[in-house]
Amino acid sequence: MTEDTRTSKQPTLQINLGGLVMKNPVTVGSGTFAYGEEYHQYFDVSRLGAVTVKSLSLEPRPGNKPPRLVETPAGMLNAIGLQNVGLDAYLREKMPFLRAHGCTIIGNIYGHNPEEYAELARRLEAEGGADAIEANLSCPNVHDAKNARGCQLVAQDPALVRRYTETIRNATGLPLFVKLSPNVIDIAESALAAEAGGANAVSLVNTLTGMGIDPETRRPMLSNIVGGLSGPAIRPVAVKLVWDAARAIQIPIIGMGGICNASDAMQFILAGATAVAVGSYTFRQPDAAIRVIDGLEDYCARHHVERITQLVGGMQL
Amino acid sequence: MPRIEDCEVHLNQEVAEDHYRMVVHAPGIAGEARAGQFCMIEVQEGLYPFLRRPMSFERIYPDSLSILYKVEGKGTRMMSRFSPGQTISIQGPLGKPFPLDPHHDRHILVAGGIGVAPFPALAEAIIGTLGRTPEVILAARSENHLLCEDEFHEMGCTVHLATDDGSAGDKAFASEVLRRLNPGPGAMVYCCGPMVMMKATQRVCSDLGLPCLASLEAEMACGDGVCLGCVVPTVTDREAGSSVRVCHDGPVFDAGLIDWDGV
Ligand SMILES: Cc1cc2nc3c(=O)[nH]c(=O)nc-3n(C[C@H](O)[C@H](O)[C@H](O)COP(=O)(O)OP(=O)(O)OC[C@H]3O[C@@H](n4cnc5c(N)ncnc54)[C@H](O)[C@@H]3O)c2cc1C
Ligand SMILES: Cc1cc2nc3c(=O)[nH]c(=O)nc-3n(C[C@H](O)[C@H](O)[C@H](O)COP(=O)(O)O)c2cc1C
Numbered sequence A: 001m002t003e004d005t006r007t008s009k010q011p012t013l014q015i016n017l018g019g020l021v022m023k024n025p026v027t028v029g030s031g032t033f034a035y036g037e038e039y040h041q042y043f044d045v046s047r048l049g050a051v052t053v054k055s056l057s058l059e060p061r062p063g064n065k066p067p068r069l070v071e072t073p074a075g076m077l078n079a080i081g082l083q084n085v086g087l088d089a090y091l092r093e094k095m096p097f098l099r100a101h102g103c104t105i106i107g108n109i110y111g112h113n114p115e116e117y118a119e120l121a122r123r124l125e126a127e128g129g130a131d132a133i134e135a136n137l138s139c140p141n142v143h144d145a146k147n148a149r150g151c152q153l154v155a156q157d158p159a160l161v162r163r164y165t166e167t168i169r170n171a172t173g174l175p176l177f178v179k180l181s182p183n184v185i186d187i188a189e190s191a192l193a194a195e196a197g198g199a200n201a202v203s204l205v206n207t208l209t210g211m212g213i214d215p216e217t218r219r220p221m222l223s224n225i226v227g228g229l230s231g232p233a234i235r236p237v238a239v240k241l242v243w244d245a246a247r248a249i250q251i252p253i254i255g256m257g258g259i260c261n262a263s264d265a266m267q268f269i270l271a272g273a274t275a276v277a278v279g280s281y282t283f284r285q286p287d288a289a290i291r292v293i294d295g296l297e298d299y300c301a302r303h304h305v306e307r308i309t310q311l312v313g314g315m316q317l
Numbered sequence B: 001m002p003r004i005e006d007c008e009v010h011l012n013q014e015v016a017e018d019h020y021r022m023v024v025h026a027p028g029i030a031g032e033a034r035a036g037q038f039c040m041i042e043v044q045e046g047l048y049p050f051l052r053r054p055m056s057f058e059r060i061y062p063d064s065l066s067i068l069y070k071v072e073g074k075g076t077r078m079m080s081r082f083s084p085g086q087t088i089s090i091q092g093p094l095g096k097p098f099p100l101d102p103h104h105d106r107h108i109l110v111a112g113g114i115g116v117a118p119f120p121a122l123a124e125a126i127i128g129t130l131g132r133t134p135e136v137i138l139a140a141r142s143e144n145h146l147l148c149e150d151e152f153h154e155m156g157c158t159v160h161l162a163t164d165d166g167s168a169g170d171k172a173f174a175s176e177v178l179r180r181l182n183p184g185p186g187a188m189v190y191c192c193g194p195m196v197m198m199k200a201t202q203r204v205c206s207d208l209g210l211p212c213l214a215s216l217e218a219e220m221a222c223g224d225g226v227c228l229g230c231v232v233p234t235v236t237d238r239e240a241g242s243s244v245r246v247c248h249d250g251p252v253f254d255a256g257l258i259d260w261d262g263v
């Protein structure tokens, strides 16, 4: 088959995500793929539209005490506490691998205040550590967030979302994505705040807060007591939040929450997501994101759709 | 390199109450697996249980693997219903194997309950690679929970039995049996079992000035060092909260490295 006939038949999966060109709309959830190296043992990670790295902070973080994980029906609760190697070690030891393999990198960042986020974004841009920035304003597992209870997130206050976004916006010319929390009354308000602050896209959703109690010991199942729920259990909630946000904002959406296969991914796309991320399911099936890419291509071919972007927000009412 | 392999179940038999031995055809994984490493087994195609279950290699054959497991909850119960001929998905080999150090003249394997699971493969490796015959302290709740005794005897190992209720061997904990053996310098201790048992074994080893390797357990999501869910605290740099990943940095650790009070 010549290249020409191939491309004329092959649907185009390429997207432009708020200025970040991706060869397909599939990335991975921050924190479910580390920095790419481990899963490269199972498949070529450069096939992904982008690799989203584990949240990076200026200094390394040790994370929470164990136990940090508990399985739940069709999902899991985690309270990792943003353990990460820190920006310097990332740039020195992790990023070169991703660059050597030609990966598009979404640099997910976490800071204690807007200035730290800005500094992270600035340095990632200056040192070639990322092709886009994803600001995690919504991790439920850190006690040093806004208050000591670990349950109030920046993403839960639209005014803060806007202020944080503006500060990061002023620090970087890279495409800026803001990752929001599902634990809000009105997701449209959060998304509008990110848009007003200058975000180029929003990531929906981070984990839902949850907890588990062992009835025998009467103790919390996680040392942090509360954690974040992910996996297929949250998918219907996440699809609905994407749909709500999509009707309110002009900027694109990266949809995630329980995606296991291409049909799951299509729900997010039809609800209004331009890109999707595969998260926890990768733990079960390391090449899940690749299967989603292949499945989306197949979906487009079956439905005679030339470009995947034609399907964004395409739910038929 | 780890891989995901569709494996045919050859055999899945109850060997003691709630304990099963499963043999699967897994030429890819078996070809690379070494004693102390583990695999992640998909217990069913649906989404609950959501995660794979970590299991050690009891024996490693040229193109198959044997898994010895205890029914603990829903996942292992589903495993107990696998039937011969069925195909299951296994990911592995994962983690670091037991280091085999030729400088020791005595190798003592201390097993508590189902913690014996990785030891038949280890005994075989010590015999095959180091040309030494290990001895085994086999401890369990009661006589009918003592596993693999015959296997160790067949390999020529001396086996010291201990039970909590005295129904077989000494009525003692494994660590007490080890202390009574009072092995001299040059011995190497390997332990696997409940956390309290490994902690006690480490204490005995540190009293006797012996090195001790422990094979740890933790709840796991990825098994590949990615999620950071399976960490245990270490004694190095306690202030900084340093920890190791059981799946990737272990599951076998120098027991002196682990902060047993924080586990
Ligand atoms: C590296 C490693 C190797 C292992 N090798 C073996 C083996 O060879 N044979 C064997 O019988 N078991 C082994 N285990 C333990 C085994 O993985 C658990 O017993 C199993 O995952 C429980 O699953 P379940 O669905 O039956 O239990 P669940 O219904 O999920 O839980 C039942 C109980 O088991 C505990 N549990 C759940 N997951 C784990 C876990 N990963 N480790 C320890 N306890 C857990 C829970 O806290 C709960 O108390 C190993 C664990 C690890 C980490
Ligand atoms: C173990 C684990 C760690 C995570 N760590 C991060 C993180 O560091 N930063 C972040 O923005 N999101 C983090 N997330 C959230 C995921 O990126 C994703 O938003 C969420 O899990 C929903 O997708 P899923 O249901 O497909 O997993 C983490 C999720 C899990 C399960």
Ligand code: FES
Binding pocket: B219, B220, B221, B222, B223, B224, B225, B226, B227, B228, B229, B230, B231, B245, B246, B247, B248
């Ligand atoms: S189980 Fe994921 S890091 Fe160990």
